[in-house]
Amino acid sequence: MNFYFLGIAFILFGAIFSFFIKKSDLKLKLISFFSSIGAISVIFSSIKTFISGAGEKVFDVGFIFQSVRFSLDNISAFFAIIISFISALAIIYSIGYLKPYIQKNKSITSHCLFLNLLMISMLLVVVCQNALLFLIIWELMSLSSFFLVIFEHENKEVIKSGVKYLIYMHISVIFIILFFALLSIQSHSLDFKYFYEIAKQNSSFANIAFIFGFIGFGIKAGFVPFHNWLPDAHPKAPSFVSAMMSAVMIKTGIYGIIRTIEICSIPKIEIIYFVLLISLITGLYGIFYASVQKDIKKMLAYSSIENIGIIGIGLSVYLLATYFEYPTVALIALCGSFAHILNHAIFKALLFLSAGSVYIKTHTKDMEILGGLIKKMPITALCFIIGGISICALPPFNGFVSEFFIYISFIQALDINNFGVFIAILFAFASLALIGRVAILCFTKTISIAFLGEARSKNAQEVKFDNSKTMLIPMGILSSLCLLIGLFPQYIFKYTLKPASVFIDYGCACKLISFLDVISKCLLAFLGLILLFLLIKKIISNKQETYSTWGCGYNRLTNKVQYSASSFVGPFLTILKPLFKRTRDVKKAKGLFPKEAHYITKVDDIEEAYIISPILKWDEKFLSKFEIIQNGDIQQYIRFGLAFLLIALICAILIS
């Protein structure tokens, strides 16, 4: 635990120190240096926890906090490793990313500060065991990420999305406060450890608390229908911030849900089915909308929602299996969820960083006007492709491992002799398969439109070189991790067993590890087979020639005739017509010499279009009625004041 605080102190020191340095360039290097050292220290302390058990620090603050307890148990250590590792890489990446902004003389002082504050607050959230302090740190995390999102605050859209994010976070906090308030009123304490006992004694009370906790933390994690802030806030933030938020920060929501499960233990069966349903909807909704986006980062944000859904599916299968007392199934499902938390952090950070690398070079996030980047930015393209293969859960990369765990838990859950479970598992099975396949559609689209083929516009045409090393190295580290975890699932399973052991006694794990050894050998053999075939092909290959693409007899077509992103998803959109709100803006070409014509299609989020916008409209209408009270007229305000004093006086007289 000491090293943990030492690490946080390093990061804090970096933030403060950089505040006094004038040169922006140096400032970034400084904070990335200090946060890397801090990250190493935190990771060291977390690994020590895995080996020698939980560490604890109690500070007697008194005041309203009573005693403040920080505890680094296996769950916290698991999250702390992910948080510190990904954040440190993202901060290193920022050196290269912010260079063009620094050249334009944009001040980044506050940005650096909030970057470190976000990292610190995330690291503190996962160890804090005092409800009140937890809320304060939670708020600090939301606020610092808000300031990071509005980095390009000259743009009004950015401010708008930032405020939307802030509003969502505060709705989330309301539920979290309710959750903690319920527990602490009952237990007369703010410490988590007294909450367990209370929840154990009164199960109906625990169920209510569970629902509050799930909704509150679910908003942070981005479960549908509370996902709407994600696709707005993530694309607007700088790429490394989106990487931190999407890969790590929304996982603090998952952390909250896991703590909720730990505190409230297993809820009623109806609630479990509800959680499963929400997770399935989240997964499907996220990936459906991801597949129709044209903005790369917006697509990635929706795909984060999908992955949160997958994590949720794993957690709910865990709840289901524990409810019916099938510990092996529960263990596999829980490990699947934990593995997916880790894997998603890795590949989503990788994808966001690669998308940022494209953005810095082409100044656009719209994939429809990119194309052919693989020839000019081969490393970025390779990283994005690796990230894409991983996120589609294809072997031998890491996404496959976690989804494989979850699939195995489904298969074994078929053992549970219960009609409801059978139907639920069958649906989960089909949904996860559907999610995987739509993910393939979505990522083949993005990769091929943005990176393959020929350049569709000047933006893509004018790119000459790949980005600088400070940007490529973090991406390289993440991509190699994707492959390594994919090839050796047994080690990652052992790693996820640590946090899972808090919940389940893992006696049944040995058999699973030997099973995973076999899987690992299979995947290695698979990779070997591919390499072998490539080698054989190299030996027997014939003479090669280059010629232009076959165009039905036409040569030298313009690059605009290539398939576009919207036409790629066209067939898929027609299947799922009712799920999307599509608007078309058509101006047809008229006359013999048509001057201008356009055809623009847009797909909006149905939740936003049919639920949130009407509510907001109604809200505005309702609130505008109060304009009489607050009309900007100072004399009226003085009248209000006099009236208040008068009433107060009368009350005072009456009471006395």
Next chain:
Amino acid sequence: MLIKFLNIILLLITPFLMVGLIRKTKAFWGARKGASIFQPFYDFVKLMKKESVFSSSTTLIFKLSPIISFACVIFAGLFVPMVQGQSIINIQGGIIIFAYVLALSKFISILSAMETASSFEGMGASREACFTTIIEPAFFIVVASIMALSKIYTFDSLNMILYSSNHLGYLIILFAILALLIMLIVEGARVPVDDPSTHLELTMIHEVMILDNCSQELALISYSAWMKMFLISSLIATILLPLGLSLWVSLVSFLGVILFISILIGTIESAIARLRMGHVFEFVFVMSSFALVVASLVALKLYGV
């Protein structure tokens, strides 16, 4: 060991024969003599000797993708039970590795099609990606329900449904096979979904994706498409054939089922025309409904509701 060896031989050779047979059947219904059933193999050898031409828009992905996707299909083949209902690698969750490895081959081939910057190939790739999204969940529902029935969590469970014999059991077998047949037609790119013998781009799916491939690459792509067809047929054969046959009886009956399926596909191709693209979706959705029927029959059998 012998069985594993036999399986590998079958995996490598039968795809050619299957396609040869399908073509022969089509020739028979068209009152033609038709080429020898070994013609696909001769074509393969001929293509392997030819010089490659690559589009100037493409990079390494285009060159490597046929090989990677071929390796994927071969690897997927290792998990599929063939002679005596035994597969080369038999592990729990093999079914998932099978499906996901095939998905990887699809992923790579879509990328390679899109790399040519041709709108034809884009069209094919988009359709291919779209159809899988419908096929795969249905496949998983069929397999998961069968697993729930037999409580065996490998591909072996396909063998076992034969032994759950009462009327419901037979119905389950019937619908499972129908679902797999549709999957076979869609994944193998056969009529009425796709037509491998014409080159009219606007109506095609798989065939249009490979317009720019030639020589060795084309040979490998066609070979892996045929092999995929063979793999799904072997799943059907596994459902149909009882366990405990002696090696040679099992081999012969396995080949018999494959022969029957090839003739059936040839007959279907001669009897019906290709569907219009809009109707292809409806055809593919039929598989999902069959899968749901299988699931509800299994629920009926297990829980009697």
